[in-house]
Amino acid sequence: MSDKKSTKNGFNRRDFLKAGALSSLFAGPAILTGCGTTDGVATNGSNGSSKAKNIIFLVSDGMSTGTLSMADHMMQRQYNKESTWMKLYRENRAHRSLMDMASLDSIVTDSAAAAASWGCGNRLNNGSLNIGPNEEEFRPVLPIFRDAGKATGLVTTTEVTHATPAGFSANVPQRGMQDEIAEQYYERDFDVILGGGYRHFDPDEREDGRDLFADFEAKGYQVVRSKGQLMNYRGSDDKVLGTFYRGHVPYTTDHMSIDEYKEDIPTLAEMTEVALERLSGNDQGFLLQVEGGRVDHAAHGNDVAGLIYDQIAFDEAIAKCVAFAEERGDTLVVITTDHGNANPGLNGIGGGYRDSNDMFDRIQQFKHTNSWILSELNEDSSHSDIKDRIYYATEIDIKDKEAEALLKSLKGDYEALYRARSRPSAVISYILANYVAVNWIGSMHTSDYVELASLGPGSEYLKEKGFVKNTEMFDLMVETAGVRDYVS
Numbered sequence: 166m167s168d169k170k171s172t173k174n175g176f177n178r179r180d181f182l183k184a185g186a187l188s189s190l191f192a193g194p195a196i197l198t199g200c201g202t203t204d205g206v207a208t209n210g211s212n213g214s215s216k217a218k219n220i221i222f223l224v225s226d227g228m229s230t231g232t233l234s235m236a237d238h239m240m241q242r243q244y245n246k247e248s249t250w251m252k253l254y255r256e257n258r259a260h261r262s263l264m265d266m267a268s269l270d271s272i273v274t275d276s277a278a279a280a281a282s283w284g285c286g287n288r289l290n291n292g293s294l295n296i297g298p299n300e301e302e303f304r305p306v307l308p309i310f311r312d313a314g315k316a317t318g319l320v321t322t323t324e325v326t327h328a329t330p331a332g333f334s335a336n337v338p339q340r341g342m343q344d345e346i347a348e349q350y351y352e353r354d355f356d357v358i359l360g361g362g363y364r365h366f367d368p369d370e371r372e373d374g375r376d377l378f379a380d381f382e383a384k385g386y387q388v389v390r391s392k393g394q395l396m397n398y399r400g401s402d403d404k405v406l407g408t409f410y411r412g413h414v415p416y417t418t419d420h421m422s423i424d425e426y427k428e429d430i431p432t433l434a435e436m437t438e439v440a441l442e443r444l445s446g447n448d449q450g451f452l453l454q455v456e457g458g459r460v461d462h463a464a465h466g467n468d469v470a471g472l473i474y475d476q477i478a479f480d481e482a483i484a485k486c487v488a489f490a491e492e493r494g495d496t497l498v499v500i501t502t503d504h505g506n507a508n509p510g511l512n513g514i515g516g517g518y519r520d521s522n523d524m525f526d527r528i529q530q531f532k533h534t535n536s537w538i539l540s541e542l543n544e545d546s547s548h549s550d551i552k553d554r555i556y557y558a559t560e561i562d563i564k565d566k567e568a569e570a571l572l573k574s575l576k577g578d579y580e581a582l583y584r585a586r587s588r589p590s591a592v593i594s595y596i597l598a599n600y601v602a603v604n605w606i607g608s609m610h611t612s613d614y615v616e617l618a619s620l621g622p623g624s625e626y627l628k629e630k631g632f633v634k635n636t637e638m639f640d641l642m643v644e645t646a647g648v649r650d651y652v653s
């Protein structure tokens with residue numbers, strides 16, 4: 166199977182219109198004359214066009230469908246509230262589609278190729294960001310929207326230079342070139358950049374010693390480093406670079422348990438709200454990407470509390486965006502994930518599966534993630550070190566033989582029959598599964614077709630198609646926003 170290799174973004178407008186229902190969006194006033202909603206989809210009727218002024222693209226990175234289900238179950242059981250994402254489905258306020266996320270060289274994509282498939286409309290090899298297999302450079306959506314006069318923003322819980330935000334905005338052959346990505350952000354003048362990863366801007370941490378913070382400031386950006394500074398920034402027209410942690414922003418579960426984090430680090434919903442305020446000040450509209458980036462990391466780590474509460478934090482960001490969009494009717498909102506990861510699920514346990522609920526509810530007691538637990542354990546830990554630390558973090562009293570298995574794994578002496586499951590993160594997840602009933606098929610990305618929710622102008626295309634290829638999202642964005650002329 167070969168994808169189109171071209172020095173221009175692959176798909177042209179005619180191909181796209183031929184391919185699907187978006188053509189009807191531009192077919193004339195017949196379907197566009199109504200104000201408010203058409204078939205449940207908001208349009209901005211006032212100017213006779215259903216084009217979206219704004220686009221918000223939300224990505225829960227590495228979210229298997231089980232993750233979406235468990236976050237919704239947990240919100241209902243713990244907070245007596247449905248997740249926004251599932252509520253959109255239940256109330257038929259969003260269209261539900263599936264998306265094929267394969268990359269050019271694998272059915273199982275990585276986050277770079279996945280984000281770039283949306284970002285430039287081409288399938289690329291895993292690991293590359295808007296650079297093709299023959300070194301073709303594809304222009305990503307953020308610069309395209311910027312040149313069309315729209316405001317642009319990236320908000321994430323990973324390092325801001327990580328694969329998903331960079332897939333919308335940067336051109337590098339290898340996703341690991343994060344110092345270079347930070348320089349491209351500086352050159353490309355995006356309006357809002359918020360997340361983790363100050364190490365790629367800080368002269369003491371960058372390999373070349375360049376002070377990118379000073380450079381951004383010299384360009385007129387406000388550079389903020391704490392939640393307090395971000396809140397002080399609110400109401401400003403300046404561009405903003407906010408980096409709130411050296412690496413990725415801490416997991417929500419650890420964030421909620423550590424006062425210093427709560428004080429200094431904004432939540433994804435808080436960052437998203439600030440971004441929406443700033444970007445919506447632009448008369449010509451905006452493109453904002455919001456990523457719950459650590460859902461993926463928790464899935465790789467089989468880290469159940471990390472996973473569920475970061476997905477819930479992502480859902481709170483969805484709520485901000487949906488409230489913004491539904492009030493206005495001129496904003497396309499896309500809510501999706503770039504791939505499955507580790508495919509976790511709540512298992513049926515006990516007679517008639519009647520133990521599953523109580524076991525699942527134990528996750529509500531967790532003060533810390535598995536990542537936090539393992540950060541202080543090593544081959545020299547004793548059984549009681551292991552048992553005490555797990556009890557402190559989870560209120561679960563594991564058995565001696567379970568502590569022994571984890572210790573063996575920490576020493577590198579444990580071999581599971583499926584060898585990839587021999588690592589401490591896998592072993593602790595299996596131990597905890599005896600108590601919380603959540604299990605995992607592995608610790609890597611999976612090939613699953615992914616959930617795709619959409620609402621607002623342009624979402625009719627996804628409704629009509631039902632099943633889409635990742636690259637179609639690029640065309641949907643540039644067509645719906647009317648910025649095709651700026652593609653190349």
Ligand SMILES: [Zn+2]
Nearest residue numbers: 227276461610
């Ligand atoms: Zn991943």
